[in-house]
Amino acid sequence: MKSIGPVRKKIPKLPDVKKRAIKLSENVIKKTQKANRFFLAVGEINLFFWYTVKASFSRDFEFKEFLRQCYLVGNKTLPLITITGVVIGLVLTIQARPVLAEFGAVSLLPGMVALSIIREMGPVVTALICAGKIGSGMGAELGSMKVTEQIDAMEVSSTNPIRFLVVPRVMAATLMIPILVLYADALGILGSWAGANIKGEVNFVLFISQAFSAVGFMDLFPAVIKTFFFGAAIGFIGCYKGFTAGRGTESVGKAANESVVVASLLVILIDLVAVQITDMLL
């Protein structure tokens, strides 16, 4: 941009065509710079990913830090996921009931609700909550460590900060989010039973057996597999955004915010891909 400025000044009266040509080249430069920045970011995220993968296979794994992170991930999200799980089951049941009643198919209710919770609602809603809670937490924590030079301090005491900070966090998220999803699924079905109970008493054992008779292995399996990817994506994005935070305290907030946005988007995209793949396989 700067190099174009003086050229313009040197030739004061330019024919229209030339002016346009300059304008065009300015635009091209602007676009190229934008594209360059984009590719630089892609390269950076790629590099960070491979560093993380490499560090995951290093001999000395920070087991204590990993356990601490697992505890934090669970502890931070459990109340929210408990409430959300129950409410989803409850709401789905209450809303689906009249429709099914119209067709005289109320007996299908438990199975239908269980299916939609296990295949879609449980995983996606839990992952989005975790993207908000855990992604932003990791982004803010690592971002503030970056800004206050704690990550640099680790590096100069010969500790690979990716191995110490990123690997345990990504692994904890990858492991814990599937567990949280299963927990949310269970509560969702419980909530659904409670919802069914509002209109007349429903036997719990009967309800559960009806619910699970509709759910097959090929419903549960892909749904669980994709949650590992949700977890990995949330942990990785949170760490990446924190790690690459700029200087100054405002970049901490930015890192936290961007973690949530990107992680949520990734969750949705992974879900889309997972659905396509499952569809192809079945």
Added chain:
Amino acid sequence: MKSKIKIASPAGSATLSPEQVIEIHNLKIGFGDVPVLRDLSVQLFEKENLVILGKSGSGKSVLIKCIVRLLNPDSGTINVLGENVNKLNDRDLAKLRMKIGFLFQSGALYDSMTIKENLEFPLKRIKKNLSQKEMDEKIAETLENVGLSDTLNKMPSELSGGMRKRASLARTIVVDPMIMLYDEPTTGLDPVTSDEISSLINDVQKKYDTSSIIITHDIECARATADRMIMLKDGEVYLEGSLDEFEKSPDELIQSFFKPKKK
């Protein structure tokens, strides 16, 4: 632009090379379009305390960050203990860093850990063969040296600014590094504690034969510790010499550093 005054010229530096622990040649680094250091050459000799002076923003912190490769220079070479820092692979760099203590200007204490864990962190990784008991003793001794014995199990957020500074100094010296890089060790401390820190720096130097670079604005600290001094200006060495030569320098910039405290 060459430096205006040069008292102790490093002309004979080539012959002294075995004694040089840090050798920086023609270091150039900038951020965006703004050059911070240009063509800077500095040596640190064995067992000496080199004090670096310079106005805020003159690139002092950037300089010592280049030495441990937290920043990569645009050009120039940095040799530490005979190894070219920018050519090292990750493992060798980690090994070299174990021999260097780095006190961050901001302290950079890990704020999710207690003071004890903060000191344990480098100790565990750098002195791998210490038993837990030896480590505890070492930590207690170091904390006592900086006057923080009673903060062992406190979190950094519970300490005052000056206490944090001292805690992070303790974390730096606990591993007995061969080379110490102090970024403003006494800033924000009261005169009494400052004096204690200055003498601690000297003690560490004598006890472990360390070579140190001390960045400071605190002339009393410089007086107490300096074997040699360097003034940075415009990304170059503006003046190099002994404490005496600095104090007697007629240069206005130098005097502005020394005068106010004298009176």
